[in-house]
Structures are given as structure tokens and as C-alpha cells.
Amino acid sequence: MCDKDHCVLRTSFFTRNFGRRFSGCQHLSLDSDQACKFFRWLDKGPCPRGRATTPIVWERFKRLAAEAEAAKNERDNA
Ligand SMILES: [Zn+2]
Known part of the structure; x- marks a missing residue:
């Protein structure tokens, strides 16, 4: 069974x-x-503050992920 001895410290990303x-x-x-x-x-x-910051962090994360994907595609097509 699960108890605190089998848990790890985590941070929510939702x-x-x-x-x-x-x-x-x-x-x-x-x-x-x-x-x-x-x-x-x-x-x-x-x-x-965390609630107000979340949309900003998510927006930046999505933009950086899209830029990384575009750079990868550009490299693969070169
Ligand atoms: Zn468990």
C-alpha cells in the first residue's frame, strides 16, 4: 500500500x-x-501570483516548443 514513505516530492504543472x-x-x-x-x-x-503567472509561463513554453520544432524541421530539410 502507498504511504508517505513511498512518495516523492513533486510540483504540479497543470x-x-x-x-x-x-x-x-x-x-x-x-x-x-x-x-x-x-x-x-x-x-x-x-x-x-502563481495563478496569474501560469498563462504567461504556458504561452512562453508553447512558443519556445514551436520555435524548437521549426528549427528542427529547418535543420532536417537543409
Ligand atoms: Zn502508489
């Missing part, structure tokens, strides 16, 4: 909880129905 710290099972996966879902938040909720 928009609504961006930057929140939580303790989650080392086998935690949200992509699989059969994977472990055990986790608990270590804070009381997302801070207002």
Missing part, C-alpha cells in the same frame, strides 16, 4: 494548480487508469 507542491506516489500517473493515484497537497492552495 494550469489550475501550477507550481503547487505535493507528495505523490513514485508510481503516480494520471494517464493510466491502472496506475497509482495516491497524492496529497503540501500547501493550502495555489497562490494568486
Whole structure:
């Protein structure tokens, strides 16, 4: 069974909880129905600054990923 001894410290990357710290099972996966879902938040909720910053960080991340993909395609076509 999962308990705090089998958990690792993690940081949420989801928009609504961006930057929140939580303790989650080392086998935690949200992509699989059969994977472990055990986790608990270590804070009381997302801070207002984190909530305001999340869209900016995501927008920058998506732009950089698109630029990296374009550069890769340009290199592959050269
Ligand atoms: Zn587990």
C-alpha cells in the first residue's frame, strides 16, 4: 500500500494548480487508469501570483516548443 514513505516530492504543472507542491506516489500517473493515484497537497492552495503567472509561463513554453520544432524541421530539410 502507498504511504508517505513511498512518495516523492513533486510540483504540479497543470494550469489550475501550477507550481503547487505535493507528495505523490513514485508510481503516480494520471494517464493510466491502472496506475497509482495516491497524492496529497503540501500547501493550502495555489497562490494568486502563481495563478496569474501560469498563462504567461504556458504561452512562453508553447512558443519556445514551436520555435524548437521549426528549427528542427529547418535543420532536417537543409
Ligand atoms: Zn502508489
